[in-house]
Amino acid sequence: MNVVEVKDLTYAYTEEKIVLNGVSFSLEEGKYYCLVGHNGSGKSTLAKCLMGLVLRFEGSISLFGIPLSGKTLREIRSHVGIVFQNPDNQFVGSTVADDIAFGLENKRVPHEQMQGIIESFAEKTGMIEHLNHEPSALSGGQKQRVAIAGVLAMGPDLVILDEATSMLDPKGKNEILNLIHSLRKENPKLTILSITHDVEEATRADEIIVFNKGKIILKGKPEEVFVHREELASIQLGLPFFYQLRFALEEQGMQIPPSVKDLESLEAYLCR
Amino acid sequence: MSIRFEDVTYVYNPKTPEPVEALHNISLEIEEGSFTALIGRTGCGKSTLVQHLNALLHPTSGTVFIDTFVNASQKKKRDKKLKPLREKVGLVFQFPEYQLFEETIEKDVAFGPKNFGDSDEVALEKAHEALQLVGLDESFYKRSPFEISGGEKRRVALAGVLAMKPKYLVVDEPTAGLDPLGAKKLMELFTKIHEAGSTIILVTHDMDLVLGYCTDVFVLDHGKVALKGKPNDLFGQDVSRFSLQTPAIFDFAFRLEKAGYKIDKNKLNRVEDLAKAIVEGRR
Numbered sequence: 258m259n260v261v262e263v264k265d266l267t268y269a270y271t272e273e274k275i276v277l278n279g280v281s282f283s284l285e286e287g288k289y290y291c292l293v294g295h296n297g298s299g300k301s302t303l304a305k306c307l308m309g310l311v312l313r314f315e316g317s318i319s320l321f322g323i324p325l326s327g328k329t330l331r332e333i334r335s336h337v338g339i340v341f342q343n344p345d346n347q348f349v350g351s352t353v354a355d356d357i358a359f360g361l362e363n364k365r366v367p368h369e370q371m372q373g374i375i376e377s378f379a380e381k382t383g384m385i386e387h388l389n390h391e392p393s394a395l396s397g398g399q400k401q402r403v404a405i406a407g408v409l410a411m412g413p414d415l416v417i418l419d420e421a422t423s424m425l426d427p428k429g430k431n432e433i434l435n436l437i438h439s440l441r442k443e444n445p446k447l448t449i450l451s452i453t454h455d456v457e458e459a460t461r462a463d464e465i466i467v468f469n470k471g472k473i474i475l476k477g478k479p480e481e482v483f484v485h486r487e488e489l490a491s492i493q494l495g496l497p498f499f500y501q502l503r504f505a506l507e508e509q510g511m512q513i514p515p516s517v518k519d520l521e522s523l524e525a526y527l528c529r
Numbered sequence: 530m531s532i533r534f535e536d537v538t539y540v541y542n543p544k545t546p547e548p549v550e551a552l553h554n555i556s557l558e559i560e561e562g563s564f565t566a567l568i569g570r571t572g573c574g575k576s577t578l579v580q581h582l583n584a585l586l587h588p589t590s591g592t593v594f595i596d597t598f599v600n601a602s603q604k605k606k607r608d609k610k611l612k613p614l615r616e617k618v619g620l621v622f623q624f625p626e627y628q629l630f631e632e633t634i635e636k637d638v639a640f641g642p643k644n645f646g647d648s649d650e651v652a653l654e655k656a657h658e659a660l661q662l663v664g665l666d667e668s669f670y671k672r673s674p675f676e677i678s679g680g681e682k683r684r685v686a687l688a689g690v691l692a693m694k695p696k697y698l699v700v701d702e703p704t705a706g707l708d709p710l711g712a713k714k715l716m717e718l719f720t721k722i723h724e725a726g727s728t729i730i731l732v733t734h735d736m737d738l739v740l741g742y743c744t745d746v747f748v749l750d751h752g753k754v755a756l757k758g759k760p761n762d763l764f765g766q767d768v769s770r771f772s773l774q775t776p777a778i779f780d781f782a783f784r785l786e787k788a789g790y791k792i793d794k795n796k797l798n799r800v801e802d803l804a805k806a807i808v809e810g811r812r
Contacts (some may be wrong), residue, residue, distance in 0.1 A: 295708040297678030342706075396571060423706045424624075426571060426734040427774050454708040495709030498777040498800070505804035520781065527807060528788035 258322060259283040260415050260448045261307065265316035268302060276302045277314070278471035286414075289441060289449045291459040294468030295493035300452050303468070304419050307450075308339055321414065338408030342420040344400035345392070353379065353395070354388045357407045364411065378406040381443070382436060398429025402436060409440070418451040422458065434458055456483075456497045460519070467494070480518050499523065530596045532559040532582060532697065532728075537591035539577055539752075551577040553752040554591070559745075564719070564729045566739040566760070569749035570772035575732050578749065579699055582730070583618040584611055595697070616645055619695030623702045625686035629674040634660070637674050638688045645693065652692075659692035660685070663718060680711045687715075691722070698722060701732040716742050740764060740776040741798055748773070765794050778803045785810065 261284040268277040276299040284290055294300040305311040306318060309330045318325040320333045341347050350356030357375045366374065379385045382402040392400060401421055408416060418437075422430040438461070441447060451458065459465050465482045467475035469492040475482050483489070483500045490496075496504070499520050503513055517526050539552040551574045559565050567575045580586040581593045584600045587607065593600040598614045601607040608614070622628070631637035638656035639649075647655065660669060663684040669677070674685050683703075690698070700719065704712035720742060723729045731743060739746055740760050748756040748763070750771050756763060764779045775783070782792045782803060790810040796802055 296680030296711060420706070427736075428570075428734075428772065456709060490710065493708050493710040495713065498781075501800045502781065502804060505800045506807060508801075509804050509808040511804075511808060524781070524784050524788075527785060527790075527811075 258286065260286050260321060261450070262319045262322075263307075263316070264318075266303070266306060266318060267315040268306060268311065268313075270302075276471050277306070279316070280471070280473055281316075282466060282473060282476065284415075284448055284450060286448055287446050288463040289437070289461070290451065290464050290466060291462035292450060292452045292466045292468060293454055293456065293459050293494060295454060298468045298492070299471040300468045301419065304339075304417060304452050307417060308337065309333065335411075336414045337417065338411055338413035338415070339417045339419060340401065340404045340408055340421040342423055344397040344404070344424060347404050348392045348400050350392075352389050352391055353384055353403050356392075356403050357410055360407055360411045374410050378410045381409070381440065382406040383432075396429060397425045398432040401425065401429065401433055405433070405436065405440075414446065415448045415450065418449065418453070420452055420454075422455060423453065430455070430458075434461065454494065456495060460497045460499065467492075530561045531594075532596075532730075533594040534558075534578075534581070535592045535594070537581065537588045537593055539574075539581070539586060540589045541577075543589060551752055552588075555752070555754055557747060557754050557757065559728065559730060561728050562726070564723045564742060564744045565731070566743040566746040567730065567732045567749060568734070568736070568739060568746060568773060569755070571734075573749040573771075574752040575749055576701065577752075579620065579701060579730070579732055582697065582699055583615050583620050585620075612645065616693055617695060618697045618699060619690040619693055621687055621690050621698070621700045621703060623705065625689075626679060626682035629682060629686060632673065633671050634665070634674050634677075634685050635670040637685060638692050641689055641693045655692045655694075656688070659688035662691055662722075663688045664714065680707055683707065683711075684715075695727065697728045697730065699730040699732075702734065703731070704733070704735065704738065712738075736764070736768075736774050736776040737778070740778060761795050761797065782806070 264281050266277050266280040269275040280303065292300050306314050309325055312327055321336050323329050323333055325333060348356055349359050354375055357378060358371060361371050361374060376385065379388055382405055384399065384402055384406060387395065387399065422433050437449060453459065460479045462479060464477065465479055466473055467482060475485055483496055486496060486504060506513060517523050534555045534557045537552055537555045541549040541551055567578065569575055577586065581588060581600060582595060587600055588602050590602055595614060595618060599608050629637050631640060635653060635656045638659055639652040642652040642655045665681065665684055674682060703715055707715065716738060719729050733739060743760050746758065746760050746763055747754055748771055755771060764776055768775060778797055778800060782794060782797060785807065786792055792806045792810050797806060
């Protein structure tokens with residue numbers, strides 16, 4: 258079953274300003290998707306539609322086989338967790354434990370169970386030693402890990418990361434990406450949709466969806482997408498370091514076989 | 530003329546039970562005409578240092594000289610007239626797009642020049658010039674700064690500082706959150722401003738930018754200057770002890786060197802340089 262099914266999605270803020278223009282795609286269970294596009298490409302609006310924050314769209318969206326509408330929103334949201342961009346704007350608790358508890362309290366999880374759930378997800382996200390810390394004592398990366406812990410504690414089947422790493426420094430960014438990968442190993446059914454313009458992150462995705470002017474222009478595995486060099490450059494997206502280097506080497510006259518897909522295999526090829 | 534720190538110490542919450550020393554006896558000189566990077570882990574004192582450059586903060590002890598302007602502690606004699614300094618040093622904070630406030634983009638950008646005494650017409654002229662410089666054409670002038678994309682907002686905010694034609698432009702993490710080409714264009718814009726004679730001071734976590742664009746670099750660690758020099762010299766050594774990443778180009782060059790490649794790291798600034806070095810290093 259497809260976790261997300263979007264058909265002919267169109268949305269306009271005003272009559273002239275069409276931000277989504279007939280978008281169709283589906284997401285399969287257990288895969289890690291990166292939705293990439295430049296600032297202003299419409300990817301954030303798409304995210305808002307998927308989260309049900311914007312309901313007056315044309316076309317259809319279904320999640321877990323349930324068509325998205327005002328009536329089904331509650332049911333659908335119980336399956337979906339979202340991590341937003343700004344680490345400071347989504348920290349609602351006074352301590353790490355309080356923050357993770359927020360969703361659980363809303364869900365009326367009995368207090369006796371709650372403690373165990375909080376600890377287990379704080380453990381998974383590496384925040385167990387900070388349970389009683391206030392947000393001011395945490396780095397941006399740590400705050401985002403708490404946000405992820407709070408989302409996971411609700412037991413979602415789909416996690417949407419809306420530029421969740423873009424305000425973090427490189428260290429914080431890596432913390433989050435490594436966390437995502439360890440969570441996927443633990444729960445192979447978890448589907449992840451990461452909205453990002455970090456092309457390095459996208460090299461680790463199962464599939465990349467490239468967005469421009471409210472439309473999907475490329476879709477496929479990283480090695481299928483990043484060979485479209487001119488197209489990506491024309492829409493403001495650069496290439497990951499490996500592909501930049503690969504093209505630069507080819508311009509120097511070096512032949513690189515298609516089996517070389519990342520820096521590790523390039524190193525092995527060059528040092529053979 | 531230059532920016533000079535002499536034994537500068539800065540303490541947050543002095544005379545309280547928990548004073549925090551953010552800068553400790555810093556002495557450094559940022560040369561006029563340079564493109565200088567300030568780097569170091571979160572909390573190393575970069576932002577505190579930068580706020581001394583246009584006297585948002587005054588040293589607890591020691592002196593900062595910005596050309597002839599003297600920024601020192603209250604006890605010492607320091608210059609009181611801040612306007613000329615603020616005109617000379619343009620400070621662009623992190624995520625400056627959150628500071629936009631005017632009805633239209635041109636008014637927002639013209640705010641600075643007007644504050645420094647320009648007439649409405651002159652201020653608008655300067656605003657238009659600055660907007661052109663950051664790549665926003667006439668169609669943007671009358672629009673609201675709140676209905677454009679995040680990357681465009683960032684450029685409007687930057688134009689607001691550029692409109693004052695600062696001699697020293699200080700930018701704190703200017704590319705954070707921008708798409709890759711947006712970031713590249715912004716860095717090229719700084720290069721253009723640098724070539725036109727301004728001094729650029731860049732605070733960043735992105736070591737690839739330091740390697741690709743800067744002429745000088747200072748590494749701060751625990752409120753002190755830990756290292757200074759040229760980017761290519763700096764990254765030739767192990768920088769992980771300062772929680773700094775090695776730029777992707779150097780990282781890959783090191784890996785190849787271990788396998789016997791000979792790579793001249795003095796000329797390694799762009800991906801193309803690395804590709805050339807690899808092809809030559811094979812022979």
